Amino acid sequence: MNTKEGRLLIGSLMNKARQDGRDLFDVMESTGFLLTDARRREVKSEGLDAMLYILEAETAERVLQRYLGGRPGTPQDMFDAMLEWIKDYRAATEDGHV
Numbered sequence: 001m002n003t004k005e006g007r008l009l010i011g012s013l014m015n016k017a018r019q020d021g022r023d024l025f026d027v028m029e030s031t032g033f034l035l036t037d038a039r040r041r042e043v044k045s046e047g048l049d050a051m052l053y054i055l056e057a058e059t060a061e062r063v064l065q066r067y068l069g070g071r072p073g074t075p076q077d078m079f080d081a082m083l084e085w086i087k088d089y090r091a092a093t094e095d096g097h098v
């Protein structure tokens with residue numbers, strides 16, 4: 001990191017490690033600074049938890065209404081609507097709205 005903020009962040013992590021008598025990389029991992037395999041799984045799980053939280057408040061009727069305009073739907077239509085919902089959720093997440 002070549003930014004002032006980056007140097008300050010690394011410096012604060014080094015100070016914390018020194019004060020706690022811990023390895024710098026252990027402190028970096030425990031604070032979420034490093035993207036380890038375990039942290040990657042946590043991030044994926046947290047994303048799914050957030051998606052499920054929103055989806056649990058929905059009903060099949062509302063999802064179909066939004067993506068089919070209220071016309072009667074087949075199971076395939078519901079599947080297609082859910083795929084679109086997930087794509088919309090992903091886009092909202094990427095845009096910082098979720």
